[in-house]
Amino acid sequence: MQRVTLPALQRLLLLSTIAVLWSLLPLSAQSITAARINEVMIDNVDNYIDNYGKRSPWIEIYNSSAGTIDLAGCFLTDDPQDLKKYMIPKGDVLTAIKPRQSVVFFADEMPLRGTFHLNFTLAPNTSYYLALVSGDGTSIIDEVEIPAAIPANHSYARIDDGVRTAVATEAWHITQHTTPGSNNVVKDKNEKIDRLQEADPNGFVMTITAMLVVFSGLLILFLAYKLVGIVAMRLEGRKENLHSRLHKESTESASTTEDPLVAVAISLALTTELEMGGGEAPGRLTIRPRTLPYTPWSDKSQMMRPTVACRQLKK
Structure with missing residues (x-):
């Protein structure tokens, strides 16, 4: 079975429209x-x-x-x-x-x-x-x-x-x-109104009809506003979720680093401080911002710094 493509359907619709318009010309004449x-x-x-x-x-x-x-x-x-x-x-x-x-x-x-x-x-x-x-x-x-x-x-x-x-x-x-x-x-005169007047001389049917029309309109308005409110609340919820997700990702990205050298340096510093028992108080690690104009990690004195094992041998 031959498959009909979208361009073929568009051409068929265009030709049908032209044919209908052409057929209407004799009718107008x-x-x-x-x-x-x-x-x-x-x-x-x-x-x-x-x-x-x-x-x-x-x-x-x-x-x-x-x-x-x-x-x-x-x-x-x-x-x-x-x-x-x-x-x-x-x-x-x-x-x-x-x-x-x-x-x-x-x-x-x-x-x-x-x-x-x-x-x-x-x-x-x-x-x-x-x-x-x-x-x-x-x-x-x-x-x-x-x-x-x-x-x-x-x-x-x-x-x-x-x-x-x-x-x-x-x-x-x-x-x-x-x-x-x-x-x-x-x-x-309107024949329909005249017939309605004959069938309902007291206007009871007209009153009920008017009330039904009014209440139907109010019901439609209520449903429309309700639907709009639901859609607005869902959109606001999605917006808040997206905002919290972006904030969480930015916090995580701020707390981590992609540079492996920095991670290694931090690990070495923590290990050294723990072995030497450094810090302002036992069991507490204090990190202060550097005040030297150069990087202390490349200092020779830091590279030759004795370890805990060396200190024990000296004793």
């Missing part, structure tokens, strides 16, 4: 299919105004995906026979729509005013077909039929932002609460 025509106003009497201070019909495009999409190069049209009626210009950073966000196009027949001003308009009391077409000019991303009976300052909007249904008309409704550039539905 296809995310434009998440764009939706989300809200349309036909008769704008005293509603939303553009950056020129004018009121005109407008179309809101919504990004229903979790990634940023770019409408640059796509088409907007009100004619099923001409899917390339208005091409959204490229090079405008504002055509990039962030997740769950939207942009507004003004149908004022004034495309020279900027990217978000269309080359067609919408007249009141008239039904319309609107479509958002991909950059190839043939693939329809989203489309909607706008009814004619829409009152002034009302919009034709999706009930839920970007949501499609089996029957297209069931996903749309006429509303006076217009939200250009914003979500059609502002959710001011």
